[in-house]
Amino acid sequence: MTEVETRQRSRVLWAVGGVAVVVVLAALTRYLEQNVPVFTKGTWLGGIAKSVEYPVYAILLGLLGNAVLTGLGFRDRLAAGFRTEFFIKTGLVLLGASINFAVIVKAAGPAIAQAFLLITLVFGFTWWLGGKLGIDQKLRALLASAVSICGVSAAIAAAGAVQARREQLAYTASMVIIFALPSIFLLPLAVDALGLSPAVAGAWIGGNIDTTAAVSAAGALVSEEALQIATIVKTTQNALLGVVAVALTAYFALKVERTGEAKVSGRALWERFPKFVLGFLAASIVATVFLESGGDKAAITTVNDLRTLFLILAFVSIGLEFRVAPLREAGWKPIGVFASATVFNLLVGLGLASVLFANFGG
Amino acid sequence: MSAEEGVNRERGLAVNEDWAATIAGLVLLGLVLAGILPGWLVP
Numbered sequence: 001m002t003e004v005e006t007r008q009r010s011r012v013l014w015a016v017g018g019v020a021v022v023v024v025l026a027a028l029t030r031y032l033e034q035n036v037p038v039f040t041k042g043t044w045l046g047g048i049a050k051s052v053e054y055p056v057y058a059i060l061l062g063l064l065g066n067a068v069l070t071g072l073g074f075r076d077r078l079a080a081g082f083r084t085e086f087f088i089k090t091g092l093v094l095l096g097a098s099i100n101f102a103v104i105v106k107a108a109g110p111a112i113a114q115a116f117l118l119i120t121l122v123f124g125f126t127w128w129l130g131g132k133l134g135i136d137q138k139l140r141a142l143l144a145s146a147v148s149i150c151g152v153s154a155a156i157a158a159a160g161a162v163q164a165r166r167e168q169l170a171y172t173a174s175m176v177i178i179f180a181l182p183s184i185f186l187l188p189l190a191v192d193a194l195g196l197s198p199a200v201a202g203a204w205i206g207g208n209i210d211t212t213a214a215v216s217a218a219g220a221l222v223s224e225e226a227l228q229i230a231t232i233v234k235t236t237q238n239a240l241l242g243v244v245a246v247a248l249t250a251y252f253a254l255k256v257e258r259t260g261e262a263k264v265s266g267r268a269l270w271e272r273f274p275k276f277v278l279g280f281l282a283a284s285i286v287a288t289v290f291l292e293s294g295g296d297k298a299a300i301t302t303v304n305d306l307r308t309l310f311l312i313l314a315f316v317s318i319g320l321e322f323r324v325a326p327l328r329e330a331g332w333k334p335i336g337v338f339a340s341a342t343v344f345n346l347l348v349g350l351g352l353a354s355v356l357f358a359n360f361g362g
Numbered sequence: 363m364s365a366e367e368g369v370n371r372e373r374g375l376a377v378n379e380d381w382a383a384t385i386a387g388l389v390l391l392g393l394v395l396a397g398i399l400p401g402w403l404v405p
Contacts, residue, residue: 032404086379088387093387279384283391290395302401304393309404310387 005309011080018081025065025316026309029057055184055217058312062319069320084317085153088213089276091278091310092231095216096283097303099228100291107229110203110356111236114349118207121348122148126341131311133333138164141248142172143334147341149208150238151176157241161248169331174323175338180214180320188221194350198222199360202229203353208345213314220311229357235277240267242272 033054041050069075114295123144130140138159145158152173159169187209201222209215212234217232246269287300393399 022396028403083379086383089380089383090387090390093384094391096387097391275380276384276387279387282388286388286391287393299394299397302399302404303391305401305404307395308392320384 014077015080018078018116019344020081021065021069021078022082022313022316022320023048024088025061025064025320026058026312029061029312029316030063030309032057050100053221054312055220057216058315059319060206061183062316063322064319065316066322075294075320079321082317082320084211084213084314084321085179085239087310087317088216089274089279089316090122090342091216091307092212092235093276093279093283094303094307095228095231095302096280097287098224098307099232099284101288103286104163104281105230105251107232107360108236110360111206111233112201114207114233114352115236115240115354117352118345118349119148119237120242122341122345125244125344129340130334130337133337135333135337136168137252139172139334140164140337141252141340143175143338145178145241146210147246147338147345149244150212150234151214151240153212153274154241156243157245158248161245162252170213171334172250174325175335176210176334177298177322179338179342180209180211184208184214184217191222191226195230197230197357197360198225199357200353202226203233203357203360204349206230206233207237207349207353208342211318213311213318216237216311217318218317224348231361235280236256238274239277241252241274242269242329245262245272300339 033052036049036191037046042044066075075138094299126144126147127140128142135143141162142155142158145154146152148154155169155172155176158164159208187205187308190202196204202219205218205222205226206215209218216227216235217339219227222230249317266342287303291297291300397402
């Protein structure tokens, strides 16, 4: 075996080890979620334990695992197995099966309107503020895409579109995760404090939190209906990612780099279109037809259990992926821009969700 | 690995995960609806 093969084999083995860590922590999450309320029943902890849901256990166990593995020096080598994107997207395709297709059709209008307005306003604000503070154009594009569309996937697509540096991508991705983590807990608390309806709450969460996985975690903490609307809104934003990526490619080619080669084609749009959106829609159609033609409802319950399993795997991975180090390297300006854009997004998002989803019932 | 190769690699991985997740989700859905994957097997 050559040295290259040995190295590749060792990388694969570490990645498999990473997946095993995620699976073990997910099993522990399931165990705690089901048994802690039983163990603490009748004690002063009982009431709290009953209201703690699986996203909380999953993220906390992920963070704990992260601290232990970092301490042992294994975390970075195992990180290839922490596949948040794969787990969350599989979970969301399965989530599609629990949403009647009529609900998606009904929510599509306000969801598209909100996504379009929110992306335009938040992208514009972040781009403007980044310019005022003299941030590099490529980093500005990455920050604006990440905060206005869908976190890490948007940053990856924007990085490809503007030919950003790898460190800029790693830095933006870290910032997305650092800001998303507290939002998972803070937004549901704010929803309670503001007394929002499940639909408005879902639309607000879906339009604000940057990563799709964190949107699902926060939505699940509020209610099933909030989770469904949050997912529809976030999925709509995801679907618009291709349009923004292509626009950025054109802008950088024509205005910034002045190469004059702007590849604006249907193919480029398709390449950047998040394909799991199609899976989500297909699952909803299949399940709706299945139920309306007399299919067994218990089967959908099983699909929902499978969905929860994948969401737990994704939430554990969020905790395991969390890193603060890249932030120290980039200085305060991009953090300031990202934080201001997040606050702007929260306020504009709340206004839009309250107007567009005011009369949305189930 | 150059910076550009790094970004392209991340993009490639994201595209593959997108399709992999879509297929995995739909296959699991199909298996459950067809009764091949029973409820008791899902923890």
